[in-house]
Amino acid sequence: MTCRSVLTIIFLLISNLLFANENNERELSQYSFGALTTEDGLPTNGVLNIYQTRDKYLWLSTYNGLVRYNGESMYIINQGNTEGLTTHAFTVMLETKSARWFGTQAGLVKYSNHQWKVFTEKEGLIHNEIKKIVEDRNGNLWIGTPEGLCYFDIKQQKFITAGIPPILKNASISDLLLDKAGKLWVGTEAKGLFKYAIDDKKFDYVNKKIKNINALVVDQKENLWIGGDNFLKRLNKEFELSVFEAMNKLPSKHVTALYEDSKGAIWIGTEKGVARYFNRSISSFSRNKEINKHVVCSIVEDHEGNYWIGTYQHGAYRLNMGQFVSYGVQQGVTGKFVYSIAQGESKDEILLATNNGITVYKDKTKTFSPHWYNPKLKTRNLKDILVDSKKNIWIASKKGLTKVDRHQKATHYTKLDGLGNIYARFTFEDSFGNIWVGTIDGLSLLKQDGHFKTFTTKDGLANNFILSIFEDSRRRLWISTKSGITIYEEGKFHNFMKEHGLNSELVFKVTEDHKGVIWFGTNNGIFRFEEDKVFSYHRKIEGEVTSAFNIIEDQENNLLWVGCNVGVYTLDIDELDQVYAGKLDKAQLKLYSTKDGMKSKSVMANGKSLVRDNGHIWFHTYDGVSIVDCNNIKTDKIPPTVIINKVTVNGRTIDHRGDHLEIPEGNTRLEIAYEGVSLLHPEGIHYKYKLEGFDKDWIEAEGGKRAIYTNLPPKEYTFLISAGNQDNAWLENPVKLEFNKRATFYERLEVQVLFTLAFFLVLFVVYRWRVRRFKLREVKLEMKVTERTREIYEKSEELQQQSEELQQQAEELQQQRDYLSETNDLISERNDELNAKNVEVSELIEQVRSINSDMKRKNKRMTDSIRYAKTMQFALLPSAKKLQRAFAEHFIIFKPKDIVSGDFYWMTIPEDNTTFVASVDCTGHGVPGGFMSMLGISILNKIIKEHKEYDTVEILTKLNASIIDYLQQENSDIDDGMDLALLKVVADGKGETEVTFTGAKSTVYFYKTKEDQLISLKGDNISIGGRSKKKKEKKFTSHSIQLQEGDKIYLSTDGYIDQNNKFRKKIGKKLFEDILSGTSKLEMSKQKEQLEYLLQRHQGEEDQRDDITVIGFKL
Structure with a gap:
């Protein structure tokens, strides 16, 4: 038997031993329970001491190492991983302002400034085995060992025994305690009890008669509690000694540990369990008969109100007063399984239907007791109980239905009385006073003559197996069956599921809130019915729990309380309304379970809870009842x-x-x-x-x-x-x-200042050089101007001479003008001839325009056909809803080069836990590629859906053969084919996923979140069809990989990788892998944006080279 199983048995067999308790404190058996054992990571189940440090870590001292616990994980400190340690056996711990001190079986260990140091007998320690450490007001450490008492002087950094009374130097010290006055109490095994004044170096109290002391504690009233072998005593301020009056109520008289909590309760550890003494009341947590020893070594209360108990052989366990109070067999409930809870004949009475008869709870006495009718029951294994408006009690079971009236007269009903089946599961009274009974074979209604009329599927029920009945404010009956909901209204049944599309057939409970909204609790979460439409909250609740066995409205706190298979959770109605209105993505869920006081983490799927007038909700569970006070919902105000x-x-x-x-x-x-x-x-x-x-x-x-x-x-x-x-x-x-x-x-600043000064110095030098050059150029320019003036004067004389020559040439030009006039008349005649020809050209242009218009019409028809082909192609691709069902987080980049794509992606889900995904690159693009993609989709669907072939190698082999046959490639020159990556994703439902990959000239990428690593697998270097068309028997191989929840998978055709930029440089496989690795930590939607952005930045104004497809999804 494992230690966890043993501790569970211990908890279930807790016994309570009570005095009169006016404050009604919760018993230990009603505390939430948790255990830490070797199964949770402890190096051994012997926990000798528990201590909480200022940083809120919990430290557990064991014989096999020191354990630091943060509530979720453990870090073990031992010789193997810590330099300076000389032992694995830790016994006790103390934290001071400057250091942490640990008692071991091989000396005193100090941890300070991230260094470990060991003090042993060589350094003056009186004995290497440390049993207890306390710090006095001077900061000195008093150390108890089996060979006596000494102290460690902090200032001198040495051990001192001088001044300590001889009787304590030679005594086996079992416990040390420093009281409020700074006096040291010393408990020994054989020498007695001592109160030692440290400053005065004298005894204030000595009692040598008390032997075998194991534990000491001083309470808030300054009483000293002394626990030892077969005794527990108290010493008051006047040194009057008394024996604890309730020794016979303890699990054992052998007291091993004592502790006072923040409320003033005394916790008593024994060799057979732990007890708590408060307000003259004892509650015990005792051992099980199968355990030979259950010695409590240490007790401590942490800053969050948890109580931690370290045991000698069974690890450590945690007790906590949670939000819920639970009552079970230990408190008087007659059966462990509670199926139904009902208000009794009076307001202060509650009735419970259990697997062992009826239990009655009375508010006045705060007790549970068996009902008087139990001996007369046909069977004690009950399914439901109801007290109707006439104070009749209706009891449903597998043996029929029983009515007990106010005069204690009982009437039993079976099939002979009209019940649909002797197995009665649910009873209900409607607003007209009618009694309805749900059976496994129909819904029965009690008639005036005392017989039942039964309705079945023939009358309109969705199924004859009745789960529950509810009446809304419009007096409609909502009847939950194994095949959905049927509504009974105005004497007629009609199927709600078919009318409104509620996609969960198993509806456990229906309820209505104060605003008239109908809520459904199903095996697929919660749904709401409002404005004549059903709204699902599936995947719209953070931390969603699938099941919802019953739903209860808490109008005071504006919450829904939902019982489920892992406890009870609450949802804020305002948040649910915002999700319904589209203003919020997800509502927040808060889950309560065994950590919060529930004995069982599961609420019964088919039964009745109860909401009382005082705001208490009673939940029926597999281990008694769990009650929550809606008027006093605790919130954890202590941050981590x-x-x-x-x-x-x-x-x-x-x-x-x-x-x-x-x-x-x-x-x-x-x-x-x-x-x-x-x-x-x-x-x-x-x-x-x-x-x-x-x-x-x-x-x-x-x-x-x-x-x-x-x-x-x-x-x-x-x-x-x-x-x-x-x-x-x-x-x-x-x-x-x-x-x-x-x-x-x-x-560096000084370097940048030097660089700046140097820069401006260079600018100044350049400026001076440029000014000097401009001045030199100015002098040269003046000289050139003088020379140019002289040249202009000489040119002026030449121009005068040229003017006279031009006058003569003008006369010659007049003669030529007369000749051109004659030529112009000739051109006019030719122009008339050209006009005639122009008419003929215009007619030809009109003919060309007509032909062009006809071509445009034909081109539009062709384009429309191609666009229709695109529509057909997109219709064959997986829908967004289908993709969302398979992978809640995913992205798809699908960019055809032309209207129709030669790429396509494909997915099918042949089984609940199995999904096939593929990305495919067909030969060419545009219309030819589009035809190939439609052919590929059709063949893949046929292979998997019709032929039920799930082996990835066989799928690709058959796809190859089919392409060759369809295109008759063995007897033709058709060279079309496709490259393909095919994945088979199989989830085990526990966070593990196996992915099988088979590829044809393709690569798949896996990103492992925990390892922060991108892995690529390359498929076979052969295509489907194409150049290898003569070889039908291509040999494909498969690769398998185990992935965890949160890991990611990426598929891509070569379009993204082969896209070039303006320098004709491709993105390439290496850069593509770097992009995936660099963005893999982002959300899938953000990663898609980054991939598209980087592609556009690389491509620039260049044309798209090929069809592009990239797929990513998160497990």
Whole structure:
């Protein structure tokens, strides 16, 4: 039997031992229970001491190492991983202002300034085995060992025994205690009990008669409790000693540990379990008969109100007063399984139908007891109970239906009385006073003559197996069956499922809120019915739980309480309304389970809960009843603590625990790892962080518990990290990490100033040089102007002579003008001839226009046909709804080069846990490629859906053969084919997924989230059809890989990789893989945006080269 199983048995067999308790404190058996054993990571189940440090970590001392626990995971410290330690056996712990001290079986261990140091007998320790450590007002440590008492002087850093009375130097010390006055109480095994005044070095009290002391504690009234072998005593302030009056109520008289909690209750650990003494009342948590020993070694209360009990052989367990109070067989409930809860004949009475008869609860006595009618029941295994408006009690079971009237007269009904079946499951009274009974074979209505009329599917019921009945404000009966809901209204049945499309046939419960909204609890979550339409909240609730066995409205807190198979959860109605209106993506869920006081984490699927007038909701469970007070809903106001536990730069861990952290210069990757500590609800911790000097706003952390920054500019930074719990209680003061990013040589201020001065000096020199050159050019220019003036004068005389020559030439031109006039008349005659020819050309142009218009019409018809082909092609691609069903988070980049694409993507889901996905690149693009894609889709559907072929190698082999046959490639020169990547994704429902890949000239990429690693698998170097068409028997191979929830898969044709830029350079496979790796941590929608942006930036104004398809999805 495992330790976890043993602890579970212990918890189920808790016994209570009560005195008169006016305050009605919750019994230990009603505390929520949790265990830490080797199955949870403890190095051994012997937990000798439990201690909580200021940073809220829980420390567990064991014989096989020291354990640091944050509520979720453990870190074990031992010789193997910690330099300086000399033993695995830790016995006790103490935290002071400057250090943490650990008692071991091989000396005293000090942890300070991140260093471990061991003190042994060589350094003056009186004995290496440490049993107890306490700190006095001077900061000195008093150490109890089997060989006596000594103290460690903090200032002198040495052990001292001088001045200690001889009787304590030689005594076996079992416990030490420092009281409020600073006096040291010493408990020994054989020498007695002592109160020692440290400053005066004398005894204030000595009692040598008390032997075998194991534990000491001083309570708030300054009474000293002394526990030992077969005794528990109290010593008051006047040193009057008395024996604990309730020794016979303890699990064992052998007391091993004592502790006083924050409420003043005394916790008593024994060799057979633990007990709590408060207000003269004892409640015990005792051992099971199968356990030979169950010795309690340590008890402590943490800052969140959990009680931790360390045991000698069975690990540590946690007790906590949760939101729920549970009552079971230990408190008087007659059966473990509670199927139905009903208000009794009076308001202070509650009736429970169990697997062992009826239980009655009375408010006045606060007790559970068997009902008087139990001995007369046909069977004690009951299914439902109802008290009608006439105070009749109706009891449903597998043996029929029983009515007990106010005069205690019983009437039993069977099939002979008209019941649909002797197995009666549900009873209901409508607003007219009619009694309805749901059976496994129909719905029965009690008639005036005392017989039942039964309705079945012949009358309009969806199914004869009745689950529940509900009446709404319009007096309609909602009848839940195994095949959906039937509504009974005005004497007629009609099928609600078919009329309104509720896509969950198994509806456990129907309810109506105060606004008239109908709510359904189903095996597929919750639904609402409003404005004559059904709305599903599937995947619209953060942390969604699939089942919803019953739904209860809490109008006071505006909540829905939903019982399910993992506990009870609440939903804020305002948030549900916002989701319904499209103003909010998801509503938040808060789950209550065994950690919150429920004995059983599952509510009965078919039964009745009860809402009382005092605001208490009673839930029927597999282990008694669990009650929540809606008027007193506790919220966790204690935020988790946050610890920065690791800082790495470029993959190398650096010490971040000094006063100021220096980050080296250059291009760096800074990673800051952190964790939160919550011992109550670690699963509810969420984080946000901000790097002051870089981030403008706080960043909501999403998993990983780390913040990553790259290439930060050189300057001072402050990293802030904060954490909140499930009730959004956040740290008031975020944890800080201050650091400085050093500058490179060229980034230093003095270097930049020198560079700036040098730059301006160069500018000044250049300026002076340019001015000098301009002045020289000005002198040369003046000389040239003088020379040019002289040349102009000489040219003026030449021009005068040329003017006279031009006059003579003008006369010659007049003669030529007369000749041109005659020529112009001749041209006019030729122009008339050309006009005639122009008419003929115009007619020809009209004929061309007519032909062109006809061609445009034909081209439009062809384009419309191609666009229709595109419509057909897109209709064959997987729908968004189908993709969403398979993969909630995914993206698709699908960019045809022409109207019709030669690429296509394909998916089918032949079984619930099996999905096939493919990306395909057909020969060519446009219409030819489009025809090939439609052919490929048709063949793939036929192979998998009709032939039921699920082997990826066989699928590609058959696809290859089919392409060759369809295109008759063996006897022709048709060279068309396709490259293809095919995935088979099989999920086991537990977070593990097996992916099988077979490819034809294609590659698939897998991103493993935990390892932060991108993996690529390459398919076979052969195509489907195409050039290898003569070889039908192509040999394809498959590859399998195991993936976890959160891992990602990417498929792509070669269009993205082969796209060129203006320099004719392709993106290429290497860059494509870098892009995937660099963006894989983003949400799928953000990653798609990055892929499209990088593609557009690379392509620029260049034409698209090929069809582009990229698919990504997250498991």
